[in-house]
Amino acid sequence: EAGVAQSPRYKIIEKRQSVAFWCNPISGHATLYWYQQILGQGPKLLIQFQNNGVVDDSQLPKDRFSAERLKGVDSTLKIQPAKLEDSAVYLCASSSTSGRWLAKNIQYFGAGTRLSVL
Amino acid sequence: TQLLEQSPQFLSIQEGENLTVYCNSSSVFSSLQWYRQEPGEGPVLLVTVVTGGEVKKLKRLTFQFGDARKDSSLHITAAQPGDTGLYLCAGARGYGNKLVFGAGTILRVKS
Numbered sequence: 306e307a308g309v310a311q312s313p314r315y316k317i318i319e320k321r322q323s324v325a326f327w328c329n330p331i332s333g334h335a336t337l338y339w340y341q342q343i344l345g346q347g348p349k350l351l352i353q354f355q356n357n358g359v360v361d362d363s364q365l366p367k368d369r370f371s372a373e374r375l376k377g378v379d380s381t382l383k384i385q386p387a388k389l390e391d392s393a394v395y396l397c398a399s400s401s402t403s404g405r406w407l408a409k410n411i412q413y414f415g416a417g418t419r420l421s422v423l
Numbered sequence: 424t425q426l427l428e429q430s431p432q433f434l435s436i437q438e439g440e441n442l443t444v445y446c447n448s449s450s451v452f453s454s455l456q457w458y459r460q461e462p463g464e465g466p467v468l469l470v471t472v473v474t475g476g477e478v479k480k481l482k483r484l485t486f487q488f489g490d491a492r493k494d495s496s497l498h499i500t501a502a503q504p505g506d507t508g509l510y511l512c513a514g515a516r517g518y519g520n521k522l523v524f525g526a527g528t529i530l531r532v533k534s
Contacts, residue, residue, distance in 0.1 A: 309465070347427075347511050347524030348466070361521060396465050410454060410515055412522065414465030 309415035317421045323385040326418045330399030339382050340396040392422045427525035435531045444528045446512035447494040455495045460509040502532045
């Protein structure tokens, strides 16, 4: 079974520029998550989708960050305009909504996109 | 404020030594997960503990969930260089599979 795919792997931009990240979750996984992982910290949830609906975006800086999952499969996270403090690894994860409770709580992560804002 | 506190932040040991990593919180979690993350990769789930007092073993790794479901520990016996990585604990609260991660423990095992 293919894992969570993310692209690009690396991105370097200057502050005030825009950037977009793409994620394709594991086939059949209804729930998709975007996390921000700043160096030296654990991942912080930015937004959670179930199918194409937003479940939680309470920690998404909505003045500059946006995310969509229009067809309930792949997703895009955008930053516009970027700030220096946005330098981080952006991780996408997915989980299933079927099966036993324990299985539904397993999140599978992609390798992430490392963003450097100069 | 970190909801989950992990300690130590960094651990460098020799191959064959034992170690314990701690994950503490003042909050109760419905479950707690441990992940290992290698450089350039996403976190990979090692174990999920659900019941207070639960102990799970995965080869040389032993995971324990506190009786009150607020803390957890990971013990590695006879560490090997392949155990090197970032160990993250993550607590789940309520509905929706939302996870809160600790800052992680960086483990380096030298041969």
